[in-house]
Amino acid sequence: MTKVVAITGASSGIGEAVALYLAAQGAKLVLVARGEDKLNALVDRIIDDGGAAVAVSADVARRDDLVRVVGAARQHYGRLDVLVSCAGAMPIGPLDDLAVDDWDQMVDVNLKGVLYGIAAALPVFREQGSGHFVNIASTAARKTTPNQTVYSATKAAVLALSDGLRQELAGKLRVTVISPGFTNTNFLSHVRDDKLRAQMQEAAGEFAMDPQAVAKAVGYAIEQPEAVNIGEIVIRSLNQR
Ligand SMILES: NC(=O)c1ccc[n+]([C@@H]2O[C@H](COP(=O)([O-])OP(=O)(O)OC[C@H]3O[C@@H](n4cnc5c(N)ncnc54)[C@H](OP(=O)(O)O)[C@@H]3O)[C@@H](O)[C@H]2O)c1
Structure with a gap:
């Protein structure tokens, strides 16, 4: 595979495994996250292993930052073939807490971050006559549970957005949405409430899967012939209902 791939949320968890x-x-690769240290360490590791990667520190909640990401791909490699939108925020909790700032963050990162990526990459994909959006949603998009309501809503929106985009771009560009189930990453650190985090930690021990499984699913979607579009992949551990 010689594709140029930009990955948001690449410094940790699923994004790191995909990278x-x-x-x-x-x-x-163009690897994107806000924090620079982990990104730079990952770039060094990939280059040491003989790969190609550059780091771009960017906040997906800022439209201009995504323009900068796409620009970096073109500057370093002359094009962008795939945008994997994986950056995510999960400061979950009961709606009754009225943690409106957390709601804003989830909407800004999980939904608007994907939209801003589309806005930045679509003109380039159109010009190239090829391109592939890979959006990371969640099984929470279809099955919400108490405390995950706003998170689920943002992921349901990513699912709808991805399918609509796929239909609008049919015959021209590829769009894939991948919905992972519970995955062993840094995600639990986003949960502020100690009791809720402990409950989720216990559940993770029962049925969280390795992020490598999601990385392989992303690879599968990308590797298909250009005339084949993998619309959606749902992937969860065998133990998750
Ligand atoms: N873990 C799960 O069980 C699970 C299940 C289904 C779906 N997902 C989805 O998988 C994706 C990755 O999550 P993860 O589990 O791998 O979590 P993670 O280990 O916490 O990684 C999150 C990544 O997103 C980056 N990020 C967060 N906010 C950002 C922002 N505003 N701009 C740019 N980058 C940002 C983080 O880096 P910085 O903080 O340095 O920016 C980090 O690289 C998310 O979309 C999540 O919703 C996760």
Whole structure:
């Protein structure tokens, strides 16, 4: 695979696993997150292993930052073939807490971050005559549970957005949405409430899967012939209902 792939949320968890998997397949990467240290360490690791990667520190909640990400892909590699929108926020809790700032963050990162990526990459994909959006949703998009309501709503929106985009771009560009179930990442650190985090930690021990499984699903969607579009992949551990 010689594709140029930009990955948001690449410094941790699923995004990091996707970066390492695609780098090993020969992809040229633009790795995106807000924090620079972990991103730079990942770039060094990939380059040491013979891969190609650059880091771009960016906040997906800022429209201009995504423009900068796409610009970096073109500057370093001359094009962008795939945008994997994986950055996510999960400061979950009961709606009754009225943690409106957390609601804003989830909408800004999980939904608007994906939209801003589309706004930045679509003109480039159109100009190239090829391109692929891979959006990371969640099984929570279809099955919400108490405390996850706003998170689920943002992921349901990503699902709808991805399918609408796929239909609008049919015949021209590819769109894939991947819905992982519970995955072993840094995500629990987003949960502020100690009791809720402990409950989720216990559930993670029962049925969280390795992020490598999601990385392989992303690779599968990207590797298909250009005339084939993988619309949606739902992937969860065997133990998750
Ligand atoms: N873990 C699960 O069980 C699970 C299940 C289904 C779906 N997902 C989805 O998978 C995706 C990745 O989550 P994860 O579980 O891998 O979590 P994670 O380990 O906490 O990683 C989150 C990544 O997103 C980045 N990020 C957060 N806010 C950002 C922003 N505003 N701008 C740019 N980057 C930002 C983080 O880096 P910085 O903080 O440095 O910016 C980090 O690289 C999310 O979309 C999540 O909803 C996770």
